[in-house]
Amino acid sequence: MLTAINLEETKDFSVKGDDGENKTVFVIKVLKNSDKYDLFMGCKPESISKKELIGQLKLGLKEILNVNVGGEVKNITEIDDTIFDMFDLNIVLEVIDAITNFNLPSETERKN
Secondary structure, eight states: OOOOOOTTOEEEEOOTTOOSSSOOEEEEEOOOHHHHHHHHTTOOGGGOOHHHHHHHHHHHEEEEEEEEETTEEEEEOOOOTTHHHHSOHHHHHHHHHHHHHHHSOOHHHHHO
16 A cells, blocks of 8 residues: 655754754655656756755745744744845755755655
8 A cells, every 4th residue: 555645744853053952943844746856856966056945945844943033033934035045055955955855755665
């Protein structure tokens, strides 16, 4: 029996360098197959454009919780182009890696 993809499923992700008590949480959502195809198929990691990175963030994140923005702690529920510049590039790339890993099943998962 095959297991259907739950499009409502989410995964909470915090970056490695966030050691604080109140960690920032990136809530990753499941991508539809059409979005996966557009974002991941045929892309070589070294040739991904800024526009494609922003697209991965916008499609792959549901919200970002507990973010210090100008001294005020906020939850970001509207994921738009500004997200790309809110965080250090290494954090952005780590989040995109988590989105990719969450949305591309392992060999074992594909067999189920």
